[in-house]
Amino acid sequence: MIDAALFSSALGALAPILFAALAGALCQRAGVFNIALEGTMLVGCFAGVAGSWYTGSVWLGVLTAMLAGTVYSLIVATGVVTFGADAIVLGVAANLLAVGLTSYLIQTVFGSRGTFSDPGLAGLDPVEIPVLDRIPVIGEILSGHSVLVYLSWLAVVAFAVVLYRHPWGLRLRGVGERPEAAASLGVPVDRYRYGVILVGGALCGLAGAQLALGNVTLFSENMTAGRGWIAVVAVLLGRALPYGVLAAAVLFGLAEAFGFRLQGLGLPQQLTDAAPYVVTLVALFVFSARVRARRVVTRGTE
Structure with a gap:
């Protein structure tokens, strides 16, 4: 049941969640708790399919998805x-509007x-990485994914570098943590918040493009399916930190892939589709328990 194919499937399932979670983490860093990730991703799914179908180019479809996500945000x-x-x-x-729209x-x-x-x-073709695809097990897991899957990993590294190694990231953290102090130093708080929300929209567009053109090649009503x-939960679990968000997204990607594997073994679809959401509920419970424990410790030291 647990083999290389399972982990390869998890990486494909991980990418849309990771893109959306990075969008949410960026907004969180700017002091905006963005829960419109679901609707923006769904708009990206539709726009990606429409752009690819009308132009005949999958990359124009991806660009259309990014543009639609940005505009919708x-x-x-x-x-x-x-x-x-x-x-x-x-x-x-915004989420309800996206479903109806x-x-x-x-x-x-x-x-x-x-x-x-x-x-x-x-649709997005899988990319076979030379040399790596010949390595047993590792090649089967890491090779053969769409370009957007690999781009999602690079996005995590870029997020970490910008957040901690670039002046823009320092100002962004100041906007989220102490907006009044940041404004007193001449940082345009509203402009930064606008910027990260729009960038988050583009990332959700990429999430939708991967889901509709990479994982499958179609559009279905409400295909984001939660x-x-x-991704919002991944932001909370990862505390809006780049690698924390990645770890949480990996957990949910594995849960989704495991659900598909159980479905292939003959279990009812309704039961297997619930696997990621069961993991989400457990993760939320653990997160809330940690928060309560931290508050108790803080009060005890006062």
């Missing part, structure tokens, strides 16, 4: 930063209901 950016709306309420509204567009644009797939739809919410 303006809802959260404008509402939260400009008008001071509650980020939680606005995020939930994409359900309407799949009928209007493609003339389909539920699911759209077409033999002419270009992955954006799982």
